[in-house]
Amino acid sequence: MKIVVCLGNVPDTTTKVKFGDGTAFDKTGVQWIINPWDELALTRAMELKEDAGNPVSSVTVVTVGGKDAEPTMRKALAIGADDAIRVDTDARDAYAVAGQLAEAIKDKGFDIILTGIESSDYNGSMVGGMLAEMLDVPSVSAVSGLTISGSDVEITRDIDGGKEQVSVATPLVATVQKGIAKEARIAAMRGIMMARKKPLAVVPAAEVETLTDFVSFELPAPKPPCKMVDADNVAELVDLLQNEAKVL
């Protein structure tokens, strides 16, 4: 059984976001990381492969991005992925990314295709579903548990007030969320040394229709100043909430 994990290359969550002239994200000095939800998917893929009871033969990682995405790919290889594919084009929007991923993934015999439920930069939550449609395979969203049972995959989904168990035949796309894996892995020295010897294929971008244009970006307005009210002064607090914040 072959697993492929789709990895987004995203700015570190502590990045101070800047938009330059307002039409593009300013990448200067940005530290790039594996999208945290995709990292969960990778961790689960590694757990599945390491469990000798599973017939997992390989874990591949794939990303859409320029050369600056390679350190992120190599980190995934250091964590334990067997090989990597980088589709050599900017990750524009969900449709474009899903289209590029589909081209890179199709016809390679992957049984389990994992994506994070969203990315921590644009938070679109769309790639997984689109990718499944383009590959014409089942899609299961919000997956918090995933085990292999023969040629099927047993999936747990968090639903309102409980959990849902689903059994799905492979191949499939699962978009995963928190709970899917134990703690994120740290790349060990041995993995880092091995990563340089593992294949990282760069494939040219496919023809994928562009459906969106970025018009402008803006930062959220600065937070209004915080007012401190003495713990004993409930009357003032009520007055402020009623008359100033107008929330009561």
Add this chain to the structure above:
Amino acid sequence: MKKLVKGGEFMVQDIDAADIFIPEEFDEEQQMVAQTCRDFLDAEVFPNLEKIDKQENNIGRTLIEKAGELGLLGISTPEELEGFGQSFVTSMLASEVMGSAYSFAVTYSCHTGIGTMPILYFGNEEQKQKYIPALTMGEKVGCYCLTEPGAGSDANSGKTKATLSEDGKHYILNGQKMWITNTGFGDIFTVFAKIDNDRVLSAFIVERDYPGVKFNPEEKKLGIKGSSTRQIFLEDCMVPVENLLWERGKGFRIALDILHMGRIKLGGNVLGAAKMAIDQSVNYSNERKQFGKSISNFGAIKYKLAEQAIRTFANESAVYRASSNVDEYVAAHLGEETKEQAIVHAFEEYAVEAAILKVYGSEMLDYVVDEGVQIHGGMGYSAEMRIERGYRDSRINRIFEGTNEINRLVTIDTLNKRGAKKDYDLYGQGEAVVAGLADLDGCSCCVDGYYENKLATIQNLKALGKMLLTAVSKAFGRKMMNEQMILNNISNIVARIYVAESTMLRVKKKEEVHGMDVAINKDILDCLVYDTAEFIRKEAKDCINSFVEDKEEFDLYNKGIKYYSCAKGVNVKAARERIADVLIEENKYCF
């Protein structure tokens, strides 16, 4: 291939910016190693700082084991001994990141440095095979036992004795060692002792469960409370003869070489701690509001933030320049000797630089955490804030790995010996400076061109340092090393020259070789070189005032001081404001 530089040679020879290594040149793999260290600290150390400080459940040992699982204990250990055979620069980068780990930084650096390296560098094949893999994988923890109650800086005066047993199979060790890091959970101890009536030390590998090894309870310390520190008593401790390290009488040499290594490493450790303290200082000053605005808006705070960053950047420039020199030395000597022999010789070669990094680095960090507490105001004095822990934990760095007092003397003693041996023409150049004093005329700091001007200033400061060394050497001859106060002046001068020059070369290389934007780096360099020259002028005057009695000679030397310590004026207020504004905008150390 570029020419290998000699230790201390920077005083007599300028080098091209292209020939130094700068931290902007870390490759992807090195950055990944650093990230692994950061991930490890985020996952295992920072959430457990209280537990670590209380030494709960032997957590220091557990953390060493976890670091071992990740391979972080054997970064530069050979692959055949379960390590990863990486460069010294890579292990320095790991030391830098781990340096921000408060108490665990000491646990880690002790284990991977002085706890492991005596056996790796000086052990025979059997000893290495027996101990190094276990130390590298974190199955065993290493300690280094040199200091005794009566033998601190005067390490060779230790009273611990070793005598051969009647059957010739064991050395019987008796004595007491103190301030031994990692002792609470350590397994393998490198113990220094004198065999019979030897005047010099020998070194032994002692295992925790050998008969006659006893320990005191934990010391109560000012800082690094989470690092285990105890006394060890050796009472008729039976050590197999095959556990003698290297040869009889070689202990002091081992001790010195390991200390040289520890000193360079300390320069990296303090760097990580300083960057984190700056992050905390900037965060707090951006959050804390007084008089209706963030205190980071105020000039008094900006000065501190900028100065913290200037000294940290300078320290970093020097640390990686020297570390790369170690790698270059090893590469040039491989084949003639083993990698372990080559690296030991590299530490000996760069003893001057190591001592400088130790002194400058530890004092840099003390400055950074002190101003960090000050920026936090009352909160800085509260144990609630991490800067309080950083302040306490910093202080040890001026004491261990040879006190800064010893290291200031090592700087000059080593330089003086190499000059006297004519390893390079230190005193010849000094004589030439003295001979030319009468003819000095005009302004020495009016050289045009940005880097040309900085280079001229640094060359002048070097001339001044050589003038003073020559003057002191002439005045005191062989008794020169007794003049500690005067030598401290010159040691401070030499150290500041090395740091300023390293910073200048780094900024120049960034701009001219890598085409990077260095506008803010130039502000840092401007402030640093200007301050360095002013500092050196005072040290030089103190030096000359202290021993030159002849009026004519005195005037001549003062003329030299005035000429050679002249640096172009800088609008330090504007430069520091620009530096602080970048820190404030980024809300972290970002140079």
